[in-house]
Amino acid sequence: MRRLGMARRSEDAYVGWIRRFILANGKRHPIEMGPGKSRRF
Numbered sequence: 001m002r003r004l005g006m007a008r009r010s011e012d013a014y015v016g017w018i019r020r021f022i023l024a025n026g027k028r029h030p031i032e033m034g035p036g037k038s039r040r041f
Contacts, residue, residue, distance in 0.1 A: 001011045021041055030038055 025033055
């Protein structure tokens with residue numbers, strides 16, 4: 001993201017949402033959850 005010239009706050013926001021997704025799904029890999037669970041989040 002930094003190479004693309006995006007703001008540091010954008011990077012922080014993406015990391016935050018990834019962290020929320022991981023914790024909300026019990027730290028399971030997306031392949032184990034199936035496509036429906038990922039879309040609902």
